[in-house]
Amino acid sequence: MSNSTNSAEEEESYPLHECVFLGDVRKLSSLLRNNDVARKDKHGNTALHLAVMLGRKECIQLLLAHSAPVKVKNIAGWSPLAEAISYGDRQTISSLVRKLKQQAREQMEHRRPDLIRALTQIQDFYMELKWDFHSWVPLVSRILPSDVCKIYKCGTRIRLDTTLVDFSDMKWERGDISFIFQGEKIPSESLTVIDNKARVYQKVRYEETETEIEDEVDILMSSDIMAAQMSTKKISFARAQSGWIFREDRKETVAGLYRSDIYTITGLVLESRKRREHLSNDDLQKNKAIIESLTKGNAHTLDTNGEPTRRASLNPPPETNVDWNTYISSEPGLYPSLGRDLVYKESSRNFRATIAMSDDFPLSVEMLLNVLEVIAPFKHFAKLRQFVEMKLPSGFPVKIDIPILPTVTAKITFQKFDFRDDIPAELFVIPESYIEDPLRFPDL
Incomplete structure (x- = not known):
């Protein structure tokens, strides 16, 4: 009884990731209102990493619409964009490249007032x-x-x-x-x-x-x-x-x-x-x-x-x-291959x-x-x-x-x-x- 409870708690700790794994777009959409889209699991993967590796196109677009970070890396050092190139879907790669550039501009804009203030001083x-x-x-x-x-x-x-x-x-x-x-x-x-x-x-x-x-x-x-x-x-x-x-x-x-x-x-x-x-x-x-x-x-x-x-x-x-x-119970960074x-x-x-x-x-x-x-x-x-x-x-x-x-x-x-x-x-x-x-x- 306690083992199954622990297992359920472990699964529930990464609800966005699990939704992506199951391809449950509707539930993912509702969970995104109250969950951190940038959160990493024990392998360092975000929900976007998993969506890309598993080829879940609707999940990918939904996560990008909620500003999932594209540059973030997992334990092995790979970003969602790297995994998208491996998977090989052109539309997905294009979407991630566009979002990556948008996020870089937003980050620059966020830092800009402090930079200008520092230069003035x-x-x-x-x-x-x-x-x-x-x-x-x-x-x-x-x-x-x-x-x-x-x-x-x-x-x-x-x-x-x-x-x-x-x-x-x-x-x-x-x-x-x-x-x-x-x-x-x-x-x-x-x-x-x-x-x-x-x-x-x-x-x-x-x-x-x-x-x-x-x-x-x-x-x-x-x-x-x-x-x-x-x-x-x-x-x-x-x-x-x-x-x-x-x-x-x-x-x-x-x-x-x-x-x-x-x-x-x-x-x-x-x-x-x-x-x-x-x-x-x-x-x-x-x-x-x-x-x-x-x-x-x-x-x-x-x-x-x-x-x-x-x-x-x-x-x-x-x-x-x-x-x-199987994925979430693997040793950190040693999960089975999900793509090529x-x-x-x-x-x-x-x-x-x-x-x-x-x-x-x-x-x-x-x-x-x-x-x-x-x-x-x-x-x-x-x-x-x-x-x-x-x-x-x-x-x-x-x-x-x-x-x-x-x-x-x-x-x-x-x-x-x-x-x-x-x-x-x-x-x-x-x-x-x-x-x-x-x-x-x-x-x-």
Whole structure:
């Protein structure tokens, strides 16, 4: 008697999940009024995770209508979108991509007033950041770029000048680029990227077009499902030592200005996982060429109406014979497969990093994070922001050596900083002679 009572209590603790499992749309609709749509079960799955894995289309649309989070990950590190790509239903993937972008915009809007307030409270300044990329592979290290980024802050406006347009997958693009954030403008008008060589500018798009979303769905359906993150669970900071016989804590004056304590960082692990059960053998052979073509926007053949030919949905995986009790009574993260059998590969690489912390630098870490939030569309700055968000020793990180790719480390040095009250307003204005080119930076 007591066992059945305990079992019932366990089932009742995840009523949304159980409704999804049973495909009971009517009951799910009524329960959504009083239950947390973002709640995770013991496996880290939300009700949306289960709806996607089980192919419950009506449940998926109902959960999305109630703002079920799309970015949240389960114990294995997979989001509902990752599971949707595995299942292979195009309509579901499109719905999740749209909702993901909507939720990202809403989150940005929620944070925006605090960000603007924080920028207003920081005194105006000019700052220089030097980036040096290096590698333990000698030939690679010789060809890696370096760059000095100049950052101007005036009121709620920020300008960043850089010659390194993009850096990813051992490829980089050089140029003369300015990124301007104008906090007083509406979100769709506040971010602009200027190509000073081509004398063109592009407003960073606030919302994607239907074509852009469908192009993204084609890319997702044609490529590996990737999950990569820098794990900091076992991270530790230790004072770096100098001297052979008489050991002492290492100190350094960075940029000739900032007296700093040097720390070594251990326990940084780059965890990389990929899945490809949704790809055919033909896909795997063509994969690289397909992705390159899609990202350049020229992969599509046209149908008789002149519309791009889109990637079709996959045949659904076999219906699961796993019932709710079996699923929920499994060990955390070890439930039976509910969709396609995983084709899975994972790797991890340990990294060491060093950091110079100084109490002499006039900016605080919190102020730096507010500036980095504005310029996060640049991929390498997003990595720097992720690193600075860690629990660092006291002071300001004036020099950082951080891994950004498995074979490449970036050294970032804050080599100059001045509070100023004479930063010219015209720095934040697009020159009249520049022409708008909405396709200059396709990734923004």
